[in-house]
Amino acid sequence: MSQFAVELRDVVKRFPNPGGGEITAVNHATLQINHGEFFSLLGPSGCGKTTSLRMVAGFEWPTSGEIFIDGKPMGRTPPFLRPVNTVFQSYALFQHMTIFQNVAFGLEMEGVSREETRRRVEAALEMVQLTGMGSRKPRQLSGGQQQRVALARALVKRPAVLLLDEPLGALDLKLRKEMQLELKALQEQVGITFIYVTHDQEEALTMSDRIAVMNKGNVLQIGAPVEIYERPNCRFVADFIGETNFLFGKVKAIDPDFVIVSLHGSERELVGIPLGKFYSGQEVVVSVRPEKMRIFDDTPLKIGVTPNQPNCFPIRIINTMYIGSDTRIVIDFGGGTQLKVWEQNHLSTLDTLAYYAPGQELWVTMRPENVLILPQEE
Amino acid sequence: MAAETSSVSPAPRFSLIRQLRESPHAQGLALISPTLIYLLFTLVLPLLLVVVLSFMTRGPYGNIIYRVNLGNYTRLMDTLYLRILGYSLLTAALTTVGTILIGYPLAYYIARTPPRQRSVYLFLILVPFWTNFIIRIYAWIMILRTEGLLNSFLLKIGFIQAPLDILYTPTAVLIGMVYEFLPFMVLPLYTSLEKIEPAQLEAAADLGARPFMAFLRVTLPLSLPGMIAGSILVFIPAMGMFVVPDLMGGAKTILVGNLIRNQFLTARDWPFGAAASMLLLILTLIFTLFYTRRAGFGEELLV
Numbered sequence: 001m002s003q004f005a006v007e008l009r010d011v012v013k014r015f016p017n018p019g020g021g022e023i024t025a026v027n028h029a030t031l032q033i034n035h036g037e038f039f040s041l042l043g044p045s046g047c048g049k050t051t052s053l054r055m056v057a058g059f060e061w062p063t064s065g066e067i068f069i070d071g072k073p074m075g076r077t078p079p080f081l082r083p084v085n086t087v088f089q090s091y092a093l094f095q096h097m098t099i100f101q102n103v104a105f106g107l108e109m110e111g112v113s114r115e116e117t118r119r120r121v122e123a124a125l126e127m128v129q130l131t132g133m134g135s136r137k138p139r140q141l142s143g144g145q146q147q148r149v150a151l152a153r154a155l156v157k158r159p160a161v162l163l164l165d166e167p168l169g170a171l172d173l174k175l176r177k178e179m180q181l182e183l184k185a186l187q188e189q190v191g192i193t194f195i196y197v198t199h200d201q202e203e204a205l206t207m208s209d210r211i212a213v214m215n216k217g218n219v220l221q222i223g224a225p226v227e228i229y230e231r232p233n234c235r236f237v238a239d240f241i242g243e244t245n246f247l248f249g250k251v252k253a254i255d256p257d258f259v260i261v262s263l264h265g266s267e268r269e270l271v272g273i274p275l276g277k278f279y280s281g282q283e284v285v286v287s288v289r290p291e292k293m294r295i296f297d298d299t300p301l302k303i304g305v306t307p308n309q310p311n312c313f314p315i316r317i318i319n320t321m322y323i324g325s326d327t328r329i330v331i332d333f334g335g336g337t338q339l340k341v342w343e344q345n346h347l348s349t350l351d352t353l354a355y356y357a358p359g360q361e362l363w364v365t366m367r368p369e370n371v372l373i374l375p376q377e378e
Numbered sequence: 379m380a381a382e383t384s385s386v387s388p389a390p391r392f393s394l395i396r397q398l399r400e401s402p403h404a405q406g407l408a409l410i411s412p413t414l415i416y417l418l419f420t421l422v423l424p425l426l427l428v429v430v431l432s433f434m435t436r437g438p439y440g441n442i443i444y445r446v447n448l449g450n451y452t453r454l455m456d457t458l459y460l461r462i463l464g465y466s467l468l469t470a471a472l473t474t475v476g477t478i479l480i481g482y483p484l485a486y487y488i489a490r491t492p493p494r495q496r497s498v499y500l501f502l503i504l505v506p507f508w509t510n511f512i513i514r515i516y517a518w519i520m521i522l523r524t525e526g527l528l529n530s531f532l533l534k535i536g537f538i539q540a541p542l543d544i545l546y547t548p549t550a551v552l553i554g555m556v557y558e559f560l561p562f563m564v565l566p567l568y569t570s571l572e573k574i575e576p577a578q579l580e581a582a583a584d585l586g587a588r589p590f591m592a593f594l595r596v597t598l599p600l601s602l603p604g605m606i607a608g609s610i611l612v613f614i615p616a617m618g619m620f621v622v623p624d625l626m627g628g629a630k631t632i633l634v635g636n637l638i639r640n641q642f643l644t645a646r647d648w649p650f651g652a653a654a655s656m657l658l659l660i661l662t663l664i665f666t667l668f669y670t671r672r673a674g675f676g677e678e679l680l681v
Contacts, residue, residue, distance in 0.1 A: 059580055079583040086584045092577035096599045105595070106585035157585065 002071025005161055005193040006033040006056055011065035013051050025051040027217035028065070033161075033195060033210075038187050040196045040204040043214035044240070049197045052214075053163050056195065058082045070160055080109070084161040085154035089169055091146050093138040099125070099149050100134035106157040124156040127186070144175045151186070161193045168203065180206050201241045205229065213237050231275060235374050238287040245339045247286040248376075251278050259373045261286055266335030271310040272371030283376040290340040292370035295329065295356070296363050310368060315339075317360040327355045331364060339364075432652035440646030450653035459637070463657070466634040467665075469551065469623075470616035474609050476556035477563035481608065485567035486597075489574075500568070503561050511558070515625050518554055519545060522626070546628030554622040559615070563608035570604030571597070610666055617662050634658050 013026040026048040033039045041049035054060045055067055058079035067074045069083060085106070094102050103124055107117045125131055128148035138146055147167060154162055167183075168176045184207045187194045198204050204211050205225040212222045213236075221233045232238035235246070249261040252269060259274045261284055270286055278284065295315070318330040318338060322345075329341045341364065347354060356362070398404045407414075432450055435443040453459070488499045506514060521527045522545040529541040544550050574597060582592035620635030627633075634654065641651030 057580075057584060059583075079580070080586045080588055084584075086581070088577050088581060090575065090577050092575065092581035094578065094581070094596060105582070105587070109586035109591065153585065 002068075004032045004068070005035045005037065005070060006195065007031065007068040007071075008052065008056075009066050009068065011052070011055065011062045011067060013048070013055060013060060014063045024217050026055070026062075029214075029217075029219045031212055031219060031222065033193060036191050036193055038184065038194045038196065038207055038209045040198060040208040040211045041214060042198055042201060042204040042211050042240075044199055046216075047214040048217040049199075049214050050165055053086075053165055053195060053197050056161070057084055057086050057163050083159055084163055085157050085159040086163045086165065087147075087150045087154050087167045089166045091138075091150040091167075093146055093149055093153070095138055097137075098134060099130065099136050099138065099141070102138065102149055103134075103153045103156050106153065110157070120156055121152075124152040127155070127189075128152045143171055144179065147171065147179065151183075155186075155190065155192070159192065161195060164194060164196045166198055167196075168198075176203075183207065205241070213240065215240070232287070232372070232374070233275060235285050235287070235377055238372065238374060242289065243340065244287045244289050247288070247333075247337060247339075249284060249286060251280050251282045251284055251373075254278060254280060258368055259284075261373060263335065263337075265337065266333075268313060268334065270366075270371055271368040272373045273369055274373045276373075276375045278373065278375070285374045285376050287372040287374055288339070288366055288370060290328070290342040291344075293339070293341045293364055293366045295331070295341060295343065296365065309365065311371065312363055312365045315362055315364045317356045317358055317362065319358050320356045322355050329356055331362075333364070428652045428655055431649055432656050434649045434652075436647045436649050440648075442648055447649070450650045451657075453650060454653055454657055459654070462632055462637055463634055463661070465632075466617055466658075467661070469548070469555065469633060470613050470619075472552055473555040473559060473616045474563075474613045476552060477560050477608070477612050478605060480556065481560055481563035481567055482601075482605075485564045485571055485604075488564075488568055489571035496572075500565070503564055507561070512621070512625075514557075515554055515622060518550075518557065519626065522550055522553070545626065546630065548627065548631055551623050551627040551631050551633075554626045555616055555619060558619075558622060559612040562611040562615075563605075566607040566611065567601060567604040570601045570607075574600050606670060609669065613669075614662050614666065617658060 008029050008031040011026055011029045012024065014022045014024050017023045029048070029052060031052075041052055043049045051060060055062055056069070056074075058074065058077055058081075061076050074082065094105065097105070100121055103121045104117050107120060112120070121134070122131070125134060128151055130145060130148055130152065133141070133145070133149075138149065141149065147170075150167065164183075168179050171179060180203055183194075196204070196207065205228075208225055210222060210224055211228050213220045213228060215236050221228060221237050223231075228237065229241050232241065238244050239246070247261075247263055247270065249263040249270070251259055252262045253260040254274070257273065258271050259278055261270045261272065262268075263270060263286075272286055295317075313333065315331040315333055318332050320330075321328040325345060327343050327345055329343065331339050331341055333339045345355070398408070431442070433446050433448070435445045435447045435449070437443045484503075488496055491499065519526075523529075524541045524543065524545070526545070528544070529538075532538045533541065544553075578596055578600070579592055582596045583589075587595060618635045618638075620633060620639050623631045623633045623636055634657075638651050638654045638658065641647045641654060645651075
């Protein structure tokens with residue numbers, strides 16, 4: 001067994017553009033995926049995640065660079081000789097075959113004996129909770145069931161790596177949440193490396209061991225869900241994963257742990273942690289997640305107590321939205337900047353003022369480690 | 379829906395027009411009535427005429443004597459006529475197979491080209507229909523005859539030493555029939571091949587199927603509905619074809635279509651011609667039913 005289950009080494013994929021010229025779908029992507037890992041490729045549509053997956057499957061060949069599966073360079077190995085199997089977005093079940101025949105197809109191609117095929121297909125159907133459905137046709141099954149058949153059909157081959165191309169995209173939200181947990185449990189049970197393509201950041205955060213965020217053919221950041229969410233390495237990742245507020249400014253001072261940024265359009269200064277290398281005077285973007293700010297009233301200040309922590313500012317409430325578990329507030333931060341703040345409703349009360357009212361003059365605070373300083377991109 | 383509204387409404391229900399207006403069944407019938415009337419006069423009545431005629435008796439001068447008589451059918455059981463029938467069946471079957479063998483690769487190729495080119499190819503397949511059928515058959519005669527294009531070409535390149543006798547043989551009839559019916563096979567085949575998702579073939583490859591295996595197990599079964607539709611469109615008219623055997627088969631080749639035409643026009647034995655028509659109709663029906671049942675013309679195949 002080699003070090004990585006799948007490795008992309010400087011992979012480029014260009015397609016001819018129908019209107020002339022070329023489109024770069026994947027731009028010098030380098031990825032290492034460990035054995036038994038649940039690895040997600042996350043990005044908006046057209047970011048190159050599906051193309052990357054298709055190159056691992058063998059449906060496309062890289063323009064340059066190399067893909068290794070279990071240490072072996074794949075070159076132009078056709079799909080039917082690769083030790084990987086795919087769960088397609090459209091499921092691509094064979095409509096003219098029964099569920100049993102669908103799942104048995106891959107074993108038949110391997111020349112597995114009839115008896116063993118029957119045993120393995122039944123085990124696979126049991127694993128995805130479709131026991132007894134073998135004689136039905138795909139059309140007679142619901143979307144979620146078809147999805148399970150596609151999964152069983154791929155897993156019955158015991159691939160080294162399972163490739164999943166937005167497999168839950170066609171399901172409704174509730175079923176999708178259920179399947180996410182099921183898929184994750186299944187992956188832990190069979191111990192196979194999963195490469196999972198999705199544009200749904202919540203899905204990726206829920207299921208993955210590690211995530212690669214892609215945009216416009218580039219791999220921007222690779223890391224565990226926590227790293228991606230809490231320490232994004234660029235503005236795109238901060239914006240794409242979850243929700244955030246952006247503020248713009250210039251680096252005023254740097255010390256080893258913190259950076260002070262003076263914001264444009266106001267006198268205010270923010271203390272935050274640097275994600276990257278900065279120099280004094282550099283234009284930067286500041287990202288603060290809405291759940292990482294606190295609103296408080298000014299009573300302590302009125303009686304002469306000055307806040308002994310940085311990042312305390314007077315603000316005005318613009319509007320508030322009560323959504324049950326949370327209250328979502330839009331505040332006027334001054335200098336024409338509006339920020340989203342989410343507060344959890346810790347207290348059960350009917351007092352409407354507990355959920356703020358438009359026009360209220362209050363204060364906001366954010367801890368420096370919640371203020372992320374990112375380089376300004378061109 | 380309509381029935382519910384009428385039972386709820388207090389209005390009297392004895393108005394015929396009102397009932398007609400509220401019954402979806404009657405509305406449907408009214409909408410297709412032009413077609414029904416057309417079919418009544420062009421299909422049902424003529425067919426009844428033929429059925430009645432087939433039980434009548436031929437008069438001494440080719441006139442029809444209205445006396446019921448089963449002789450036309452017993453006469454058809456003669457080996458001479460049975461042989462013509464068997465031969466017609468064989469020719470129609472071979473024509474169908476021929477159009478599949480040539481039409482399948484053609485339809486497959488067109489279905490795999492980029493969408494913009496497809497319409498051009500489909501157009502090209504239909505272009506020959508702009509020329510009269512008889513003229514196209516004469517063109518084939520020019521190609522196939524002893525001093526024709528094919529023979530002179532093959533002689534010139536030294537492939538053969540003496541001209542081939544193709545024209546006025548069963549082979550010539552088959553060439554003409556396959557040529558004539560090819561588009562009827564290609565178009566339905568194309569339609570079902572074009573509908574196959576590329577992901578289906580990718581899935582087959584992904585599961586370990588080599589291209590030929592993927593074709594055999596996925597493409598072929600999924601294109602079966604088109605092949606069946608094409609076979610019916612080719613087989614049925616091929617059974618009754620008489621122009622091609624007349625012009626390209628010479629006097630030696632008589633198919634059931636020629637037989638029927640000769641009874642009506644040359645021998646002036648309308649009752650016998652009608653009986654032969656009925657036999658052709660019944661045989662075609664039986665074969666079509668058998669074929670569609672065997673090949674599984676069920677909805678599970680209509681992808």
